[in-house]
Amino acid sequence: MPTPSFTVLIPARMASSRLPDKPLADIGGVPMVVRVARQAALSSAQTVWVAADDERIVQACRAHGVQALLTDPGHPSGSDRLAQACRMLALEAGALVVNVQGDEPLIDPGLIDAVANALGQRPDCVMSTAAHPMADSASFHNPNVVKVVTDRLGTALCFSRAPIPFWRDAPDARMLPTPAPLRHIGIYAYRAGFLMDFPSLEPAPSEQIESLEQLRVLWHGGRIAVHH
Numbered sequence: 001m002p003t004p005s006f007t008v009l010i011p012a013r014m015a016s017s018r019l020p021d022k023p024l025a026d027i028g029g030v031p032m033v034v035r036v037a038r039q040a041a042l043s044s045a046q047t048v049w050v051a052a053d054d055e056r057i058v059q060a061c062r063a064h065g066v067q068a069l070l071t072d073p074g075h076p077s078g079s080d081r082l083a084q085a086c087r088m089l090a091l092e093a094g095a096l097v098v099n100v101q102g103d104e105p106l107i108d109p110g111l112i113d114a115v116a117n118a119l120g121q122r123p124d125c126v127m128s129t130a131a132h133p134m135a136d137s138a139s140f141h142n143p144n145v146v147k148v149v150t151d152r153l154g155t156a157l158c159f160s161r162a163p164i165p166f167w168r169d170a171p172d173a174r175m176l177p178t179p180a181p182l183r184h185i186g187i188y189a190y191r192a193g194f195l196m197d198f199p200s201l202e203p204a205p206s207e208q209i210e211s212l213e214q215l216r217v218l219w220h221g222g223r224i225a226v227h228h
Helices: 032-040 057-065 078-088 108-122 190-198 205-210 214-221
Strands: 006-012 047-052 067-070 096-101 128-132 147-149 156-160 184-190 224-227
Touching: 006 032, 006 078, 006 108, 006 224, 032 047, 032 057, 032 108, 047 057, 047 078, 057 067, 057 205, 078 096, 078 190, 096 108, 096 190, 108 184, 128 147, 128 156, 128 214, 147 205, 156 214, 184 190, 214 224
Parallel strands: 006 047, 006 096, 047 067, 128 224
Antiparallel strands: 096 184, 128 184, 147 156, 147 184
């Protein structure tokens, strides 16, 4: 099946508590966000845009031939920034958008295509994402590693920082269950209409506890396809 038409949006925020001015960090003489955009352009994306919160990012992108939009610097999350970018680009509600994080200059273009394909093949879903089987128990028990459980069709049932599914009868509590649990990969595809509505949805209680935005989608009855 051919890859559906889609747009890549890369949110880029100048203020970073861990690495100030991160989007403009030099990687081999080129700003990081430009590296990310060039890597994303190797996918089947129809177009790639950077959604920036600072004019300096926009100018750096344009100086390297990368398309960029200046969005509201006051957005509380990347989703809000992407929603504004969808409106600025006048994307139709059914258009597919892949969110590539601005600090992944080595992202696999094939993964971008796979996530777009996963959503394109699932008209019952508003989003798609990716995961892969875990190889070690340390990751399974690490709260910084997000896990996902799916149904037989590959639709997300739950995301959590906790070790799920929980192996009740494990001979050792630190063992990795079989089959291996799925580690969530933070890349998403959206239908543009849903993405534009997402910031106005009430946050889910589980989202606030786990600090996982995707739980809001499930709480409101949305379905997320998982490529793995």
